[in-house]
Amino acid sequence: MIKSFDEVLKIAKERGPKILSVACAQDEDVLLAVENARKKGIANAILVGDKSKIEFISKTINLDLSNYEVIDIVDLKEASLKAVELVSSGKAHMVMKGLVDTSIILKAVLDKNIGLRTGNVLSHVAVFDVNDYPRLLLVTDAAMNIAPDLKGKKQILENSLIVANALDIEVPKVGVICAKEKVNPKMPATVDAGELVKMNENGEIKNCIVGGPFALDNAVSVEAAKIKGIDHPVAGKADILLCPTIEAGNVLYKALNFLAKSKSAGIIVGAKAPIVLTSRADSEEAKLYSIALGVLMAALNN
Numbered sequence: 001m002i003k004s005f006d007e008v009l010k011i012a013k014e015r016g017p018k019i020l021s022v023a024c025a026q027d028e029d030v031l032l033a034v035e036n037a038r039k040k041g042i043a044n045a046i047l048v049g050d051k052s053k054i055e056f057i058s059k060t061i062n063l064d065l066s067n068y069e070v071i072d073i074v075d076l077k078e079a080s081l082k083a084v085e086l087v088s089s090g091k092a093h094m095v096m097k098g099l100v101d102t103s104i105i106l107k108a109v110l111d112k113n114i115g116l117r118t119g120n121v122l123s124h125v126a127v128f129d130v131n132d133y134p135r136l137l138l139v140t141d142a143a144m145n146i147a148p149d150l151k152g153k154k155q156i157l158e159n160s161l162i163v164a165n166a167l168d169i170e171v172p173k174v175g176v177i178c179a180k181e182k183v184n185p186k187m188p189a190t191v192d193a194g195e196l197v198k199m200n201e202n203g204e205i206k207n208c209i210v211g212g213p214f215a216l217d218n219a220v221s222v223e224a225a226k227i228k229g230i231d232h233p234v235a236g237k238a239d240i241l242l243c244p245t246i247e248a249g250n251v252l253y254k255a256l257n258f259l260a261k262s263k264s265a266g267i268i269v270g271a272k273a274p275i276v277l278t279s280r281a282d283s284e285e286a287k288l289y290s291i292a293l294g295v296l297m298a299a300l301n302n
């Protein structure tokens with residue numbers, strides 16, 4: 001089991017370098033992360049975006065652009081489509097969101113002609129190294145699926161297992177997060193949680209242990225689970241937190257990053273290739289870790 005981002009970087013180096021196309025690369029933290037990934041032998045990037053801004057930022061951070069192919073496209077939608085097309089045409093192994101709204105890059109990824117659809121649900125998985133939590137913690141979906149139904153949640157859960165496997169987490173423990181730990185028909189997320197647990201018990205959802213409904217504390221604190229009398233293998237020991245809606249996932253993501261100062265990485269899975277997707281406000285470090293996670297995921301495809 002991989003327990004830290006240092007290990008993720010080490011393995012990404014062994015499996016890299018992969019080729020990364022960056023959509024709207026005119027951002028200092030994105031360029032710093034990309035340069036760091038290049039120097040570490042993790043990834044080589046093709047930069048798509050506003051060339052004059054990319055050149056200006058590169059000068060201020062002493063980045064030698066001769067190490068990169070730069071494709072000059074100022075329009076954000078066009079740049080996103082081009083970055084995605086580089087992957088669907090086989091010129092790059094994965095795509096990264098730069099200085100662009102998540103919906104714009106995701107619409108490019110879902111484009112019927114040049115996108116990266118597979119017929120599966122695509123979903124976001126964030127990986128956190130949280131102070132004092134003894135394992136990497138995966139959170140899904142903070143960024144793509146707005147209000148998934150039960151079928152959508154099952155597929156989002158299964159996508160997160162692919163990331164867990166890439167991180168060598170054997171039989172991942174999945175906590176289905178709600179506001180309480182009992183099924184309440186007035187709280188639909190708890191009903192879905194109960195159904196997901198049943199699907200796991202009857203073998204419809206395989207290769208993991210699903211527990212829930214859980215309030216967040218029951219999923220990540222053995223002590224809290226004990227106080228509430230919850231005796232379940234996932235209680236307090238979750239590897240994956242499946243959130244009921246994008247709001248819950250996104251609040252948790254931002255809280256872990258900005259309040260708890262966790263280390264993190266983010267990626268979209270379920271597509272033909274990984275999509276490195278962090279918040280524009282995330283640190284250069286988070287962007288580097290996300291590229292490294294993308295390399296681990298891309299290595300599964302080759």
Ligand SMILES: CCCC(=O)SCCNC(=O)CCNC(=O)[C@H](O)C(C)(C)COP(=O)(O)OP(=O)(O)OC[C@H]1O[C@@H](n2cnc3c(N)ncnc32)[C@H](O)[C@@H]1OP(=O)(O)O
Pocket residue numbers: 102103104106107110120121122123142143144145146250253266277278279280
């Ligand atoms: C965590 C760090 C980063 C952040 O903070 S992100 C912040 C919040 N995130 C966002 O604002 C993005 C939230 N999601 C969205 O905006 C939209 O769902 C998204 C992904 C852009 C898609 O938008 P639209 O194109 O308007 O969606 P639509 O429902 O009309 O569907 C169009 C076609 O795409 C398909 N689709 C949509 N979501 C999908 C998915 N998850 N997996 C697979 N396919 C999907 C959908 O089935 C439809 O297909 P078809 O055209 O009918 O064949």
